[in-house]
Amino acid sequence: MSERPTGQELTEAILEFLAGEILPTLTDRRLRFRMLVAMNALGIVHRELAALPAEDDSDLRELARRIRAGDVPPGTLPRVKSGVEARLLIASPQFLESYR
């Protein structure tokens, strides 16, 4: 588990927000019903993510530890950058576009 909040933790945060701040404001009965259905669907995603095996981040921890110790061989920066790029493709693909 290297990326926090994990997908599971994010769905949990969204569920809390919807239940605590949005649902109480919905007065339209149809919208309220559909919101409950949507929250139920998000609950399914949440439990499905919880059932996945935890990601192994030992390589990443080792890399971070080495850099901290000052062990930075040539090629470290491109390696680190491509790792960040892979995370951005999930977290914020439009941000990558702003560099092109």
Added chain:
Amino acid sequence: MRDAFQTALSGLLGREVEISEPVLLAGGASKEAWAVDADGRRLLVRRAAATVMHHHTLSLAQEFAVLEAAYEAGVTVPKPYGYLADVAGREAFVMERLEGETIGRRIVRKDELAGARERLPVQLAEELAKIHAIPAERLPFLPEARLERMVEELDEVGEPHPAIELGLWWLRENPPPRRPAVVNHGDFRIGNVVVGPAGLVGVLDWEFVHLDEPVRDLAFSLVRAWRFGVPEKRLGGIGDAEPFVERYNELTGRDVRPEELDYWELAGNVAWAIGTLTQAQRHLSGRDRSVELATLGRLSAEVEYEICNLLEQVTA
């Protein structure tokens, strides 16, 4: 709540005042901001929130002392009215509520603010020169920033982030010549200033004030995350860095070099990358459950990408 404000503000202003219904403004998890008018005077009340404060920020009493010092030093800030030990059970302070735009996205885009954007680089430099001239001995409680504090904060998060480590490593290996520490605003950037059609209306958010190198403050406003979708304008999405730095140098005689600016811009990005992670921790630890704070944890990847980019430039 209205009665508590009525009593507190009457005491502060020294007479019975007529107040408007206090309105809780958005933003700020550790401190509340209330808009209230007393006898037609526009006030803003900063009040402690229910949750525990971030341990690297100033207390409300300290923040008020800083605001007073800045006001006396001629910095363009909201007029400070006074500190209140008890507003409905929590401490608070009162200042003027300025009129203008604070939302970064609007400041960099709005047509009506095109003239303001032309004036802002020079105006921001003038404010910073005044802030850096505030006598530090007047604020003896100010902490001194160190690179190691960033490392400690990262270790408290406990996640592996090689890009941040790489940034910290480069900063440790390549320090510019040290300059004497001055009073730093600590969060000086678009988003923390009030802007009107004629430009700068006031400098806000004084809770991160500390002692540090002057260039740190200067370069923080260049961090890409504060360009609000206009990345080609290095100074907060509103303009170029050169007129800003030239005016600052002219006023302070400090002769800040471009390579120092590059160093501290990288340092600002490293600080903000760690900042996004510590903000997400507030949510993950259960202290402040919030979908906004949670999402910030993933925005770390944006700042880390910029760190890699800046490292490519400085090592090229």
